Amino acid sequence: MTRWNLPLKRVTSILFILGLLLFGLFLLAQPACPGEECGEVTCPPGMVCCNPIEGICARPGDPCIQ
Structure with a gap:
């Protein structure tokens, strides 16, 4: 029997x-920060x-154009 020394x-x-x-794998497994829910769509980040x-x-501060 070989013993690890x-x-x-x-x-x-x-x-x-x-x-x-393992910590790196944990960070990679985290989902990306989703955008804001807006009705049936999700706004992109920002x-x-x-x-x-x-x-x-719309971008923050921009007028909402329909």
């Missing part, structure tokens, strides 16, 4: 790298819903 520093480094990889009945999005 790794120094503690190496084991710690390996566990740290595995932890970073836009706001100005008419939910018509599903019209």
